[in-house]
Amino acid sequence: xxxxxxxxxxxxxxxxxxxxxxxxxxxxxxxxxxxxxxxxxxxxxxxxxxxxxxxxxxxxxxxxxxxxxxxxxxxxxxxxxxxxxxxxxxxxxxxxxxxxxxxxxxxxxxxxxxxxxxxxxxxxxxxxxxxxxxxxxxxxxxxxxxxxxxxxxxxxxxxxxxxxxxxxxxxxxxxxxxxxxxxxxxxxxxxxxxxxxxxxxxxxxxxxxxxxxxxxxxxxxxxxxxxxxxxxxxxxxxxxxxxxxxxxxxxxxxxxxxxxxxxxxxxxxxxxxxxxxxxxxxxxxxxxxxxxxxxxxxxxxxxxx
Amino acid sequence: xxxxxxxxxxxxxxxxxxxxxxxxxxxxxxxxxxxxxxxxxxxxxxxxxxxxxxxxxxxxxxxxxxxxxxxxxxxxxxxxxxxxxxxxxxxxxxxxxxxxxxxxxxxxxxxxxxxxxxxxxxxxxxxxxxxxxxxxxxxxxxxxxxxxxxxxxxxxxxxxxxxxxxxxxxxxxxxxxxxxxxxxxxxxxxxxxxxxxxxxxxxxxxxxxxxxxxxxxxxxxxxxxxxxxxxxxxxxxxxxxxxxxxxxxxxxxxxxxxxxxxxxxxxxxxxxxxxxxxxxxxxxxxxxxxxxxxxxxxxxxxxxxxxxxxxxxxxxxxxxxxxxxxxxxxxxxxxxxxxxxxxxxxxxxxxxxxxxxxxxxxxxx
Numbered sequence: 001x002x003x004x005x006x007x008x009x010x011x012x013x014x015x016x017x018x019x020x021x022x023x024x025x026x027x028x029x030x031x032x033x034x035x036x037x038x039x040x041x042x043x044x045x046x047x048x049x050x051x052x053x054x055x056x057x058x059x060x061x062x063x064x065x066x067x068x069x070x071x072x073x074x075x076x077x078x079x080x081x082x083x084x085x086x087x088x089x090x091x092x093x094x095x096x097x098x099x100x101x102x103x104x105x106x107x108x109x110x111x112x113x114x115x116x117x118x119x120x121x122x123x124x125x126x127x128x129x130x131x132x133x134x135x136x137x138x139x140x141x142x143x144x145x146x147x148x149x150x151x152x153x154x155x156x157x158x159x160x161x162x163x164x165x166x167x168x169x170x171x172x173x174x175x176x177x178x179x180x181x182x183x184x185x186x187x188x189x190x191x192x193x194x195x196x197x198x199x200x201x202x203x204x205x206x207x208x209x210x211x212x213x214x215x216x217x218x219x220x221x222x223x224x225x226x227x228x229x230x231x232x233x234x235x236x237x238x239x240x241x242x243x244x245x246x247x248x249x250x251x252x253x254x255x256x257x258x259x260x261x262x263x264x265x266x267x268x269x270x271x272x273x274x275x276x277x278x279x280x281x282x283x284x285x286x287x288x289x290x291x292x293x294x295x296x297x298x299x300x301x302x303x304x305x
Numbered sequence: 306x307x308x309x310x311x312x313x314x315x316x317x318x319x320x321x322x323x324x325x326x327x328x329x330x331x332x333x334x335x336x337x338x339x340x341x342x343x344x345x346x347x348x349x350x351x352x353x354x355x356x357x358x359x360x361x362x363x364x365x366x367x368x369x370x371x372x373x374x375x376x377x378x379x380x381x382x383x384x385x386x387x388x389x390x391x392x393x394x395x396x397x398x399x400x401x402x403x404x405x406x407x408x409x410x411x412x413x414x415x416x417x418x419x420x421x422x423x424x425x426x427x428x429x430x431x432x433x434x435x436x437x438x439x440x441x442x443x444x445x446x447x448x449x450x451x452x453x454x455x456x457x458x459x460x461x462x463x464x465x466x467x468x469x470x471x472x473x474x475x476x477x478x479x480x481x482x483x484x485x486x487x488x489x490x491x492x493x494x495x496x497x498x499x500x501x502x503x504x505x506x507x508x509x510x511x512x513x514x515x516x517x518x519x520x521x522x523x524x525x526x527x528x529x530x531x532x533x534x535x536x537x538x539x540x541x542x543x544x545x546x547x548x549x550x551x552x553x554x555x556x557x558x559x560x561x562x563x564x565x566x567x568x569x570x571x572x573x574x575x576x577x578x579x580x581x582x583x584x585x586x587x588x589x590x591x592x593x594x595x596x597x598x599x600x601x602x603x604x605x606x607x608x609x610x611x612x613x614x615x616x617x618x619x620x621x622x623x624x625x626x627x628x629x630x631x632x633x634x635x636x637x638x639x640x641x642x643x644x645x646x647x648x649x650x651x652x653x654x655x656x657x658x659x660x661x662x663x664x665x666x667x668x669x670x
Binding site: 051052053073074076077079081083085086087088089090091092096099100101103104105106143147 | 307308311312315318319320322323499502503504506507508509510511512513
């Protein structure tokens with residue numbers, strides 16, 4: 001797939017403060033690209049520069065062949081934007097709101113069809129203030145779709161939502177993705193990035209510190225998986241240590257916790273050991289390394305602080 | 306559909322559905338008009354007269370009754386010390402002390418009697434009026450007693466001329482005031498709210514040009530100003546019997562120009578105010594002096610000269626003056642072009658100011 005967004009040496013400077021420090025990335029057509037990082041890492045600023053909402057101090061952002069710096073209005077007509085905590089006019093119902101926003105692009109839309117797509121059709125006569133948090137976010141996505149954009153930008157779409165509403169919104173985003181839209185989203189939820197994104201850029205202190213698919217990021221980080229189990233009788237620690245891929249083992253009584261870089265090798269060997277040494281495994285648990293672990297390892301601090 | 310047209314129709318819907326805006330746009334001016342209309346500054350204030358009597362003879366009592374019946378007097382009866390005190394406290398303009406046997410009774414030769422008048426020095430004019438009325442009543446009685454015929458009479462005939470009343474002064478002022486309040490407050494509140502909620506930023510993320518959104522809102526409010534003027538004038542004419550003499554069409558340029566002028570002020574304020582809470586403080590600081598001094602409730606002429614020298618240049622003064630020239634005095638273009646010229650100048654100043662302070666983008670460091 002060709003690249004639809006190319007960002008080169010993108011920099012945002014507020015006086016002495018560098019909010020975004022010379023970052024590079026590109027987004028492929030049809031993929032869901034995530035920018036992951038803690039608050040204040042520069043995610044939103046990056047997004048808003050690419051959207052043409054913030055002046056670019058240095059570097060460039062090109063979207064579908066149009067330079068954001070020189071053709072901001074053209075770029076704006078090609079993208080759909082959901083801002084962090086964006087709200088909409090009071091005094092108009094949802095249908096009227098969608099139609100008004102379509103007019104901003106010089107378009108007319110089938111407002112009801114669009115509201116149906118985000119499961120808000122039955123709310124078409126309601127006003128924004130009557131909606132729940134999740135409904136507001138869905139409306140805001142509908143608004144970002146009024147111009148049938150080539151790229152959809154979502155800035156922390158699920159922040160502040162309860163788990164149910166969050167899953168609901170993930171489904172909506174997946175369904176939009178299934179229609180072939182390119183989506184760029186920011187999040188500080190690891191799980192969200194892992195579930196939704198084809199590729200993830202990890203941002204910290206104004207820089208991108210890693211960029212790959214979630215799986216590769218986890219693999220390349222060398223952060224292993226954690227394997228936990230109990231045994232029914234005493235097993236020598238050395239035997240467990242000797243299993244392939246094992247990094248570290250601790251045990252207390254009959255409980256073992258071990259770190260493995262290669263669970264696909266370690267697990268079968270563990271089962272063989274069980275057969276050979278005639279003990280029984282209880283409560284076997286394998287916990288995959290997550291982006292959370294990757295982030296912790298590569299930045300030295302946790303994502304939420 | 307054309308973006309600006311659609312935005313305008315949406316903006317009109319939003320304005321009309323905003324109960325608060327409608328309340329302040331129409332009901333508040335009508336309430337103010339009602340209050341000031343009911344106070345009725347037209348009726349000349351009555352003269353506070355105190356009457357001191359002892360035990361008057363029947364003819365004297367008749368004389369006292371006649372005085373009490375005089376509509377220009379607000380009569381209080383009492384004893385002399387009480388009435389003196391009331392006079393000293395400024396509650397009376399004049400106090401008459403009436404002897405018991407003021408009026409001649411029976412056939413006996415009348416003796417000259419004296420009515421003592423205690424005059425409030427601070428209200429000479431009212432006191433003198435009251436004294437001359439009392440003297441007139443006494444003269445008549447005098448003539449009747451000596452049996453002289455009445456040689457002169459004044460016949461009054463009521464002619465309904467252009468009988469300008471306070472409401473005729475008030476109505477144009479209320480219309481001007483209402484346009485100012487609507488233009489300044491609805492703009493400042495709503496745009497600061499849009500800014501605070503990130504709505505303006507969201508609009509900037511579309512290819513729309515900011516002037517399209519501003520135009521839609523300005524057109525909406527100018528239409529509201531015209532509707533406002535029509536409704537308030539109708540209420541004034543039908544409910545308060547105000548007279549509108551001049552051409553209503555001539556009001557249109559004044560209303561529109563006044564609207565533009567105050568919308569400029571509203572946008573300038575929404576550029577300065579960072580939060581919705583700050584709007585009333587800033588807006589009232591500018592609007593309040595004009596509300597009282599801009600020729601809304603009373604004419605500039607009653608103010609001290611130095612103050613007139615300042616207030617004649619207030620934007621609201623020009624608008625209320627232009628409306629009054631047309632509505633009350635039946636003036637034509639010639640009567641208002643001076644006001645219109647000044648309003649144009651103010652519009653240029655205020656709209657430029659708005660351009661300086663107001664922007665769609667958050668002003669961040």
